[in-house]
Amino acid sequence: MRLADRTRNFTSFKVVDYLQAAVELQAQGRDIVRMVIGEPGFVTAQPIVESAKQALSDGKTSYTPPCGIPELRQAIADNYRRGYGLSIDPQRIIVTTGSSAALGMICDLLLNPGDGLLMSDPGYPCNPNFVRRLDAEPQFVPVEAEENYQLTAALAASHWRENTVGVMVASPSNPTGEIISRDNLAALYREVADRGGNLVVDEIYHGLTYGDEHIPSILEITDKAFVVNSFSKYFGMTGWRLGWMVIPEGLSEIINVMVQNFYISSPSVAQYAALEAFKPETMDILESRRSEFKKCRDFLVPALRELGFGIRHVPDGAFYVYADVQAFTDDSEAFCWQLLHEHGVACTPGTDFGHHRANHHVRFAYTEPMDRLKLGVERLRNALK
Ligand SMILES: Cc1ncc(COP(=O)(O)O)c(C=O)c1O
Numbered sequence: 001m002r003l004a005d006r007t008r009n010f011t012s013f014k015v016v017d018y019l020q021a022a023v024e025l026q027a028q029g030r031d032i033v034r035m036v037i038g039e040p041g042f043v044t045a046q047p048i049v050e051s052a053k054q055a056l057s058d059g060k061t062s063y064t065p066p067c068g069i070p071e072l073r074q075a076i077a078d079n080y081r082r083g084y085g086l087s088i089d090p091q092r093i094i095v096t097t098g099s100s101a102a103l104g105m106i107c108d109l110l111l112n113p114g115d116g117l118l119m120s121d122p123g124y125p126c127n128p129n130f131v132r133r134l135d136a137e138p139q140f141v142p143v144e145a146e147e148n149y150q151l152t153a154a155l156a157a158s159h160w161r162e163n164t165v166g167v168m169v170a171s172p173s174n175p176t177g178e179i180i181s182r183d184n185l186a187a188l189y190r191e192v193a194d195r196g197g198n199l200v201v202d203e204i205y206h207g208l209t210y211g212d213e214h215i216p217s218i219l220e221i222t223d224k225a226f227v228v229n230s231f232s233k234y235f236g237m238t239g240w241r242l243g244w245m246v247i248p249e250g251l252s253e254i255i256n257v258m259v260q261n262f263y264i265s266s267p268s269v270a271q272y273a274a275l276e277a278f279k280p281e282t283m284d285i286l287e288s289r290r291s292e293f294k295k296c297r298d299f300l301v302p303a304l305r306e307l308g309f310g311i312r313h314v315p316d317g318a319f320y321v322y323a324d325v326q327a328f329t330d331d332s333e334a335f336c337w338q339l340l341h342e343h344g345v346a347c348t349p350g351t352d353f354g355h356h357r358a359n360h361h362v363r364f365a366y367t368e369p370m371d372r373l374k375l376g377v378e379r380l381r382n383a384l385k
Pocket of ligand 1: 038124170204243
């Protein structure tokens with residue numbers, strides 16, 4: 001069949017391949033410790049589920065306004081006021097079908113064919129494909145453990161090319177869980193803005209941070225950047241396909257046209273359910289889950305270090321540990337397949353997240369309960385004997 005040339009450039013989301021293999025082994029009766037996918041092990045909090053049931057009973061099953069029901073846009077704005085002290089016009093908040101749709105639409109908005117977008121290597125595997133879909137160029141910037149695997153102003157300056165039109169970062173990041181400090185974020189924004197570019201900040205792991213300090217949103221620094229966020233991670237609603245973006249003023253109309261055409265509206269029941277996500281009763285549940293994740297991180301990082309995995313810095317957020325496996329292998333994919341098939345531990349090879357030292361890294365997700373993580377570590381100990 002004749003397909004568009006660009007389809008040859010799309011790369012697979014390897015984590016899904018490894019998850020699929022884990023699920024198949026489980027179906028055959030094998031017990032697999034799943035440290036593979038970036039999905040909270042908890043089911044969606046009960047108040048959100050109840051709100052969805054109510055929405056269904058009330059017949060809230062139609063299309064909604066393209067950019068989201070006004071109550072939800074307002075609730076997200078209120079959350080920025082409570083959590084960040086920010087006053088954001090709800091017109092700048094666009095509800096989307098997961099942050100995936102937001103990332104795609106921001107690329108649609110910013111990139112012409114041939115334009116370049118800087119992003120870190122390692123980074124979230126889908127981002128380069130949103131760029132390739134537009135016949136534009138993902139421009140990878142290798143980042144090191146020493147700089148917390150994050151893009152800095154200096155790196156943006158040294159990798160900026162003639163066709164570069166912007167930078168996309170995530171803080172906390174997938175796969176490393178590392179954050180960008182307020183100073184670094186401000187300097188990065190300045191560098192990009194001075195070059196006439198746009199900055200996109202993926203804040204999907206906000207809320208899932210484990211230190212005492214406040215994690216800054218780029219919106220505290222400027223209202224000219226693009227922000228992506230989601231109900232998937234902190235709010236534990238991966239399958240509901242609901243996210244949002246905050247866009248600079250003046251773009252609501254064009255975004256409205258794009259959403260109308262691309263998917264009409266986000267799922268109505270999910271939107272009504274999400275109204276419950278910011279309520280104190282739900283937040284209490286989400287905060288106690290966050291403290292479980294913190295316990296898991298605090299167990300896993302020293303346990304992996306003791307086994308010989310290289311982890312330079314304790315990651316501040318998300319639910320990932322990006323571990324150096326040089327001591328064990330030069331082929332992270334083979335290493336992960338072996339761990340899965342022979343030892344019943346599923347994790348993701350660094351090659352899912354880019355090229356830079358990718359064969360020397362593996363990502364562990366600590367989304368399963370503590371007893372399962374402990375079992376996973378015991379299995380790793382046996383595997384590495
Ligand atoms: C950094 C990052 N951004 C975006 C997404 C997409 O999430 P969703 O579409 O479920 O909001 C993910 C999912 O793992 C992610 O890790």
